[in-house]
Amino acid sequence: MSNATSTILLPSTRLPEPAEAGLEYRLPLEQRTDITVEELERLSLPATAELYDGRVVFKMPNPVHAALQLALGGELYLYLQQHPIGKAFSEGRYKLWPERNNQARVPDVSFIVKSRLPEDIWHSPSIAPDLVIEILSPTDNFFEVVDKVDEYLEQGTKIVWLVIPRKEEVLVCTAEGKYSVRDMLAAPELLPGFQVSLKKIFAEAKSTS
Amino acid sequence: MSSAATISSPVIGARPTDRTGVAYEALPLEQRTDITVEELERLSLPATAELYDGRVVFKMASPLHAEIQSNIIIQLGNYLEQRPIGALWTDAHFKLWPEREDRARVPDVSFVVTERLPQDMLHYPAMAPDLAVEILSPTDNFFAVMDKVDEYLQQGSKIVWLVIPQKEEVLVCTAEGKHSVRDILTAPELLPGLQISLKKVFARVKTETAQ
Numbered sequence: 255m256s257n258a259t260s261t262i263l264l265p266s267t268r269l270p271e272p273a274e275a276g277l278e279y280r281l282p283l284e285q286r287t288d289i290t291v292e293e294l295e296r297l298s299l300p301a302t303a304e305l306y307d308g309r310v311v312f313k314m315p316n317p318v319h320a321a322l323q324l325a326l327g328g329e330l331y332l333y334l335q336q337h338p339i340g341k342a343f344s345e346g347r348y349k350l351w352p353e354r355n356n357q358a359r360v361p362d363v364s365f366i367v368k369s370r371l372p373e374d375i376w377h378s379p380s381i382a383p384d385l386v387i388e389i390l391s392p393t394d395n396f397f398e399v400v401d402k403v404d405e406y407l408e409q410g411t412k413i414v415w416l417v418i419p420r421k422e423e424v425l426v427c428t429a430e431g432k433y434s435v436r437d438m439l440a441a442p443e444l445l446p447g448f449q450v451s452l453k454k455i456f457a458e459a460k461s462t463s
Numbered sequence: 464m465s466s467a468a469t470i471s472s473p474v475i476g477a478r479p480t481d482r483t484g485v486a487y488e489a490l491p492l493e494q495r496t497d498i499t500v501e502e503l504e505r506l507s508l509p510a511t512a513e514l515y516d517g518r519v520v521f522k523m524a525s526p527l528h529a530e531i532q533s534n535i536i537i538q539l540g541n542y543l544e545q546r547p548i549g550a551l552w553t554d555a556h557f558k559l560w561p562e563r564e565d566r567a568r569v570p571d572v573s574f575v576v577t578e579r580l581p582q583d584m585l586h587y588p589a590m591a592p593d594l595a596v597e598i599l600s601p602t603d604n605f606f607a608v609m610d611k612v613d614e615y616l617q618q619g620s621k622i623v624w625l626v627i628p629q630k631e632e633v634l635v636c637t638a639e640g641k642h643s644v645r646d647i648l649t650a651p652e653l654l655p656g657l658q659i660s661l662k663k664v665f666a667r668v669k670t671e672t673a674q
Contacts, residue, residue, distance in 0.1 A: 393604070394605040394606070396599055396627075397629055400627060420606045421609050434641035
């Protein structure tokens with residue numbers, strides 16, 4: 255915001271130009287395309303707000319999504335207690351392109367190895383996490399999802415796990431390609447010794463009793 | 464439907480008949496949810512009309528989609544010329560669920576092995592193709608695509624190839640799982656010896672004219 259000196263506005267038929275009024279004129283959030291990562295951090299918005307070319311986009315998790323996110327994040331947290339090789343984040347925000355101030359992505363769960371952890375962990379780091387977990391929703395568009403995977407991989411993420419609740423399946427995506435997993439989810443190189451039973455996690459997330 | 468040519472009195476819900484006594488439906492096509500496979504065969508519609516629970520849904524193909532479809536056909540066709548082990552179809556209708564009259568699916572490309580070819584080649588066969596190829600479009604919903612794959616696999620298709628033009632990638636789907644392919648597409652069990660170069664499949668038509 256510009257140096258806002260408070261001038262008292264005289265009643266006029268003409269609305270003063272924002273600059274004249276000493277104010278910066280703001281469109282409603284959903285119409286704006288000029289939001290920066292810094293402003294996003296200051297705004298009081300749901301944690302899942304992502305930034306696409308200066309535009310805020312909210313991710314809307316349903317209860318199954320939320321349960322899966324907690325379960326997978328929890329498994330990762332427990333693993334890291336035993337193997338302190340890095341840090342896991344829920345809804346961590348990333349400036350995936352360090353030079354682009356109008357882009358931010360929020361993976362449902364993410365993991366960064368110790369050696370790559372940013373010094374300033376109070377602001378959205380300008381890096382790509384090593385592991386990204388994205389839980390898909392019924393409204394997700396196919397091409398947008400595969401684009402998102404490539405964004406992470408191109409910016410340095412090693413593995414993206416696309417969790418497909420409807421199919422009780424995870425599509426493991428790396429620079430080499432994609433493959434589906436339905437039973438044991440692992441990532442031997444990045445998380446040696448980590449294993450999650452997908453059958454158990456999906457069953458628990460979908461159960462109602 | 465059993466259409467005896469009764470002249471319907473103007474009662475709400477009554478179905479009018481035309482002069483030949485054939486019942487036709489009063490509602491516009493896009494509002495109807497009672498279309499059967501038999502009626503779909505009679506209607507004059509674009510070849511890619513699918514039937515979802517009695518509702519007609521059109522697949523919309525872009526030129527890029529059409530080109531990739533042709534390129535796959537050319538590669539599969541070349542293979543089948545050498546090894547005539549089945550039939551290759553474009554935009555063919557399948558009654559994927561033999562007992563469901565209100566459902567039909569139209570893979571972009573399909574392959575049926577000779578032993579399974581239907582005797583009646585003039586009507587939509589009540590079966591699943593051995594191979595179904597679906598070329599994805601920008602409007603495709605992720606879960607809807609996954610559902611479609613499972614429908615084919617559950618009804619007996621061995622392989623579904625999901626072609627992702629924008630990534631120049633094919634997601635090979637079988638009952639065992641899914642994996643992506645970017646270079647050479649094969650199907651050892653169903654089409655032994657087949658090698659499709661995806662580079663060729665995704666090659667764009669050169670629009671520049673040589674000077």
